[in-house]
Amino acid sequence: MKKSSINSPESPTPLRFAILATDIVLFTIFDGTLYVRLMTVNRPPHFVHQPGLPGGLIRPDEIAEEAARRIIDEKGYINSKKVYLEQLFTFSNISRDPRGRVVAVGYIGLISEDKLTTKEKDGKGLTYWSPVHTAKHLAYDHDEILATALKRLASRVHYTTLIGQLLPREFTLTELEKAFESILGNNLDRRNFRKKILKLDIVKSTGKKRANGAFRPAELYRMTSKKVEEIEVL
Amino acid sequence: MKKSSINSPESPTPLRFAILATDIVLFTIFDGTLYVRLMTVNRPPHFVHQPGLPGGLIRPDEIAEEAARRIIDEKGYINSKKVYLEQLFTFSNISRDPRGRVVAVGYIGLISEDKLTTKEKDGKGLTYWSPVHTAKHLAYDHDEILATALKRLASRVHYTTLIGQLLPREFTLTELEKAFESILGNNLDRRNFRKKILKLDIVKSTGKKRANGAFRPAELYRMTSKKVEEIEVL
DNA sequence: CCAAAAGTGTTTTTCCTACACCCATGT
DNA sequence: ACATGGGTGTAGGAAAAACACTTTTGG
Numbered sequence: 001m002k003k004s005s006i007n008s009p010e011s012p013t014p015l016r017f018a019i020l021a022t023d024i025v026l027f028t029i030f031d032g033t034l035y036v037r038l039m040t041v042n043r044p045p046h047f048v049h050q051p052g053l054p055g056g057l058i059r060p061d062e063i064a065e066e067a068a069r070r071i072i073d074e075k076g077y078i079n080s081k082k083v084y085l086e087q088l089f090t091f092s093n094i095s096r097d098p099r100g101r102v103v104a105v106g107y108i109g110l111i112s113e114d115k116l117t118t119k120e121k122d123g124k125g126l127t128y129w130s131p132v133h134t135a136k137h138l139a140y141d142h143d144e145i146l147a148t149a150l151k152r153l154a155s156r157v158h159y160t161t162l163i164g165q166l167l168p169r170e171f172t173l174t175e176l177e178k179a180f181e182s183i184l185g186n187n188l189d190r191r192n193f194r195k196k197i198l199k200l201d202i203v204k205s206t207g208k209k210r211a212n213g214a215f216r217p218a219e220l221y222r223m224t225s226k227k228v229e230e231i232e233v234l
Numbered sequence: 235m236k237k238s239s240i241n242s243p244e245s246p247t248p249l250r251f252a253i254l255a256t257d258i259v260l261f262t263i264f265d266g267t268l269y270v271r272l273m274t275v276n277r278p279p280h281f282v283h284q285p286g287l288p289g290g291l292i293r294p295d296e297i298a299e300e301a302a303r304r305i306i307d308e309k310g311y312i313n314s315k316k317v318y319l320e321q322l323f324t325f326s327n328i329s330r331d332p333r334g335r336v337v338a339v340g341y342i343g344l345i346s347e348d349k350l351t352t353k354e355k356d357g358k359g360l361t362y363w364s365p366v367h368t369a370k371h372l373a374y375d376h377d378e379i380l381a382t383a384l385k386r387l388a389s390r391v392h393y394t395t396l397i398g399q400l401l402p403r404e405f406t407l408t409e410l411e412k413a414f415e416s417i418l419g420n421n422l423d424r425r426n427f428r429k430k431i432l433k434l435d436i437v438k439s440t441g442k443k444r445a446n447g448a449f450r451p452a453e454l455y456r457m458t459s460k461k462v463e464e465i466e467v468l
Numbered sequence: 469c470c471a472a473a474a475g476t477g478t479t480t481t482t483c484c485t486a487c488a489c490c491c492a493t494g495t
Numbered sequence: 496a497c498a499t500g501g502g503t504g505t506a507g508g509a510a511a512a513a514c515a516c517t518t519t520t521g522g
Contacts, residue, residue, distance in 0.1 A: 064326040090324045092298040214521035215472040448494035449499040
């Protein structure tokens with residue numbers, strides 16, 4: 001099928017495009033804590049210097065995911081090629097944007113700390129990383145979007161290998177456990193956790209070790225696959 | 235926050251609405267087989283008498299789910315109040331509609347046979363129930379939407395009590411098992427299935443029995459809760 | 469030698485799986 | 496009495512859960 005133009009001549013009623021937006025919930029983990037990328041929204045009179053998720057309009061020639069990547073680049077100041085993306089949910093409440101009717105396709109983005117450049121780790125302009133538990137009172141309906149994303153992330157982590165997208169290429173089993181705990185919000189039994197994970201064959205040892213202080217160095221592991229697989233994990 | 239008009243006077247650039255549509259994958263189970271509601275699409279020159287999912291535009295004053303319900307009423311000829319709805323995915327491929335750029339928020343709808351009136355069980359106009367496995371070569375990108383819905387349904391049925399939305403208020407354990415099998419596509423061990431389900435307390439016996447032929451009548455059960463709960467089921 | 473995190477094993481209990489025969493009914 | 500689907504139990508193995516001490520290192 002040939003690509004048609006927006007207002008196709010064969011169309012009886014020409015179709016107009018659309019106030020369609022995308023909002024991104026971009027997560028990373030620093031030091032065992034889950035962070036989300038926020039930006040300061042300044043849209044008086046509605047939002048004055050208030051935190052919100054990076055978001056923006058989808059253009060008529062973009063699919064939603066392309067738009068999401070563009071916005072991660074332009075507003076999140078993160079190279080979106082390094083980000084794993086999954087569609088979250090489409091938010092269509094009438095008054096979610098006080099400027100008028102805007103429907104937003106939400107995305108979850110995941111990036112690991114080791115993929116971030118020094119500049120990307122810091123903020124840039126009004127964009128910065130915030131620990132998830134302090135990300136409250138966001139602009140628009142972004143509290144709801146963030147809550148939906150957290151719930152989805154916690155659910156997906158049980159039956160997929162999504163967690164690998166939040167971890168550096170090499171990581172210790174303790175780091176893996178802390179990553180789960182930061183998402184699930186509860187503590188896991190170290191011994192049982194290791195037994196389970198190792199039996200699943202989703203990680204493999206590198207043989208290397210990492211000394212991290214005045215104590216026994218930890219063995220480094222990698223994900224067996226770089227892809228996200230659907231497997232019962234926890 | 236007050237409801238704002240579409241083109242809010244406080245908006246610097248007035249916002250226009252949108253070619254936003256919704257497509258519905260409405261499932262039911264008749265006699266142990268999964269059916270999907272289809273309609274005949276006639277949009278020459280692109281689609282001539284071709285099956286497709288019920289769908290239509292979202293209006294500027296509707297949230298997506300309201301639009302989905304309206305379309306179930308108007309194009310599916312099913313009273314949407316009786317339908318359980320869940321957002322599926324938003325499909326935004328540029329050429330998914332040959333008439334022009336149309337982004338569709340997909341919904342999964344579930345309804346049980348006993349909630350359908352005789353008229354709703356039959357087709358009406360060009361709308362009808364089709365066994366899922368014969369629903370192929372659909373218009374637009376509806377093959378993809380249906381495949382996405384089936385995958386989601388199979389996944390959700392494992393860790394929610396969604397299956398209850400496809401079953402009549404009272405059902406036998408055999409019917410419940412067949413419902414799972416029609417969605418998952420594999421057979422389950424009857425004894426182990428019953429043990430598992432009964433232990434979960436998601437169904438309760440009514441004490442009643444249903445004679446269905448020249449053999450032992452089956453005990454009738456109900457879902458413990460009418461709501462969809464998130465529990466590890468299978 | 470001390471502090472700190474890494475690493476490891478056993479027991480108990482629960483759950484999963486495989487599998488075959490009797491039960492209740494209508495004709 | 497027979498055909499048909501409904502209904503049940505057990506044994507073996509696998510997985511989960513609970514639980515505490517030893518190891519390795521840097522300072």
